[in-house]
Amino acid sequence: MKSPYQGLKAVIATKHQKEKLVQRPFARGLGLEMVVPEHLDTDVLGTFTGEIPRPGTMDEVIVKKAKMGMEATGLSMGVASEGSFGPHPYIGFIAGDIEFLAFVDNERDFVLIERYITPKTNFAHTEANSIETIHDFLKNVGFPQHGLIVKPKQSELSTELYKGIGDYQALQKIILHSATLSPEGLAHIETDMRAHMNPLRQRAIRKVAFRLVRRLQTPCPLCQLPGWGLVGTEKGLPCESCGAPTEMVNQEVFGCVKCEYKETYPRADGLKTAKTCQCQCCNP
Numbered sequence: 001m002k003s004p005y006q007g008l009k010a011v012i013a014t015k016h017q018k019e020k021l022v023q024r025p026f027a028r029g030l031g032l033e034m035v036v037p038e039h040l041d042t043d044v045l046g047t048f049t050g051e052i053p054r055p056g057t058m059d060e061v062i063v064k065k066a067k068m069g070m071e072a073t074g075l076s077m078g079v080a081s082e083g084s085f086g087p088h089p090y091i092g093f094i095a096g097d098i099e100f101l102a103f104v105d106n107e108r109d110f111v112l113i114e115r116y117i118t119p120k121t122n123f124a125h126t127e128a129n130s131i132e133t134i135h136d137f138l139k140n141v142g143f144p145q146h147g148l149i150v151k152p153k154q155s156e157l158s159t160e161l162y163k164g165i166g167d168y169q170a171l172q173k174i175i176l177h178s179a180t181l182s183p184e185g186l187a188h189i190e191t192d193m194r195a196h197m198n199p200l201r202q203r204a205i206r207k208v209a210f211r212l213v214r215r216l217q218t219p220c221p222l223c224q225l226p227g228w229g230l231v232g233t234e235k236g237l238p239c240e241s242c243g244a245p246t247e248m249v250n251q252e253v254f255g256c257v258k259c260e261y262k263e264t265y266p267r268a269d270g271l272k273t274a275k276t277c278q279c280q281c282c283n284p
């Protein structure tokens with residue numbers, strides 16, 4: 001099927017060179033060209049380092065961001081991305097990265113948000129008064145290929161914040177300086193999660209871009225709008241011993257970005273039954 005986006009342009013609202021990550025999948029998969037607006041301060045929608053808090057949920061923020069880009073350029077389609085880092089939502093104690101990518105299409109009047117969850121992130125922080133004590137930390141977070149942010153620990157001086165640190169000499173200097181400004185004599189050192197400073201995150205953004213493009217390649221069987229794909233799951237996978245429904249996912253629900261049409265399929269991984277230990281009847 002021919003892409004409805006062939007030869008068209010969409011704006012990507014980014015200050016952190018995310019266009020480099022999403023340009024290719026959108027161009028190859030859809031024939032859609034990405035344009036970066038020249039003057040756009042997406043920091044009004046919050047920053048990673050927390051100097052400006054983010055208004056609303058992640059979904060609301062990225063849609064707002066995409067629309068800012070569309071307003072700035074007059075284009076009717078826009079893309080925006082955000083990442084969320086912290087304890088992995090399923091594995092818990094391991095750090096995880098959830099990447100969100102929104103596609104706003106005013107021409108066809110829909111918004112599509114795709115997500116990608118991965119435990120492959122270097123999200124971490126530590127404290128130190130010298131580079132000598134944090135060699136393991138630096139190795140684990142992939143420094144200097146991955147950037148760092150340093151500030152004085154427990155200091156009100158929010159201006160004393162250094163982002164995008166990418167070499168040992170600068171890091172040592174900034175740690176020593178930050179430590180002298182901290183009431184505890186320590187520098188707070190954290191991974192810089194901005195896309196252009198973080199190759200692991202770049203990989204995750206590329207993945208979510210491919211997923212979004214795949215959905216935009218898939219038309220709704222009923223109304224033919226692009227964006228058909230997985231929209232939810234239904235629990236109730238039968239127990240292997242007694243057949244009673246369990247809390248495990250039984251079916252995957254596919255839906256349209258706009259119309260109400262849905263189709264339900266068995267789990268993509270082919271699992272037909274749940275283990276007895278998952279069953280409330282056999283194993284209450």
Ligand SMILES: [Zn+2]
Pocket residue numbers: 220221222223224225256257258259260261
């Ligand atoms: Zn539809």
Ligand SMILES: [Zn+2]
Pocket residue numbers: 239240241242243244276279280281282283
């Ligand atoms: Zn059972």
